[in-house]
Amino acid sequence: MEVQKTDTILEVEDIIMSFGGLLALANLNFDVQKSRIKAIIGPNGAGKTTLFNIITGVFPPTEGSVRFKGNAIEKLKAHEIARRGISRTFQTVELFTNMTVLENVMVGLHTRMRSSLIASGLRLPQVLSKEEQMRERANEILDFIGLVDKSEESADSLPLGERKLLEIGRALATEPELACLDEPAAGLNESETQAAADLIKRIKDRGITVLLVEHDMKVVMNISDEIMVLNYGEKIAEGSPEEIQNNPEVIEAYLGGGEDYA
């Protein structure tokens, strides 16, 4: 299927990433289409999280370029990329454990509702009304992810499944156009996994593009529009879930890597 170039939101071109002598990504090329869910799968160490780190500006690639909505972003810092509309979650959940559920989402709103430091210190009326708006907005997001009744609980006290949802909610609060989700179902039981998968579909329905790294093949096959397979830093296949499931090279890589392929 030929997709029109105008619908491309992210273009990754000739990315090479080497850590010392280790080649983590070797000449990687791919596009992400707007308002779709693209999954990246591959055995451990295939370079999936490295790729996320490059896209979200944790570190620049050794070579190559990343274009978001046509603009090169590979040299920008993480916070600048976040402001342009790329948000992410982390493989090992990185919540602000010293805050409540609501406050975590409010931090996500950081760049969308600004107020000056001095105005905050003097507690000027406009600061208070903005604060109120932020709470409302954060509560809407909590409602969307289904955690609104836990808004005043400490983020630390949530079970893993809800912590993962909260991390997604916090990412949504930044009002991203592209959400990079790093293993949202890892470590979750079946019902929690279902909740996460549903949420990701609803995020797509909001018009947000999703780039997904996930090991749970049931989730990947069910919700993805397109799948890319990485192995040892190289793309070995790309296509629809059906195409990927029937691709002999993919099956080989997974079986050869000793991983279960469900």
Next chain:
Amino acid sequence: MLKIRMLPIAVFAVIIGVFPWAARIVPGIGNYPDLMVFAGIYCLITIGLSLLMGYAGQISLGQAAFFGIGAYTSGILTVTYGLNPWPCMLIGMIVAALVAVLVGVPSLKLRGHYLAMATLAFGIIVFIVFNEEVDWTGGPDGMSGIPGLSLFGFNFASLERYYYLVWFFVFAAFIFTINVIQSRAGRALRAIHASQAASMAMGIDVSRYKIAVFVYSAVLASLAGSLYAHYMNFINPSTFDLFFSIKLLIMISFGGMRDIWGAIIGAFLVTFLSFEWLHFFEEAEVVVYGIILLLVTIFLPHGLAGVPRIVKGWFRS
């Protein structure tokens, strides 16, 4: 929600307000208002430092230098140039802010404790400047004749008046800081403390916030320095040495850096220990500090401000 209740602040304000009267009546504490002036001046520094350590997770070993910059800017401009003290105070704060940017920008762009290193060196350099620039600072002999403060003909010469002036500034800084902590900026700072990676993913410019807090702490220290200079009417370099920077860190550790109250409690405690209660130990005073610091770190990792939570925990179990 991070709730800092207003009631304890109001109670604290009342206590501070009536204290000078109590000191006149209760025997044995007649000199306490004088100590409280120092405690207030130190509170100004520790409020900023606790924000820097507790929220931005950075250590400064150069706060004594910013304290000195405030004191010497006020001293030089009022004594040598005969200027009105109030604008000089403001100039001192601006100078401290600029210097903090110069020291902070390169070191806070990096991760890790580079600020501790940079401020350690900076503190030593400033101390040498105070000692060696004899024409400006009077060198080791110090600088005398710094005028007292007055505003629109109202003179703050008496101890009690100066006491209220200092504590006015402390409460202003305290409430301003609390408001900032409870705002968007404060959430960003707490976020940075919890996870730098996630903060950046939320679009927070981590190094900018760290620099802003460092500058704020420097400005408060400079204000404290000016108030110190106009209270003592005399300054010399030994007040602004490395040991004072370390003493400030001890205050924060005693009080606890997770809570802005820790800054107040620590400043009080160390002031009274060093001026009043530890005289008995004379030269061994430093050793006593060391022992107390060790005990606090082992048994009260969140400082004295963490005690209520520990006690609450006992009642719950």
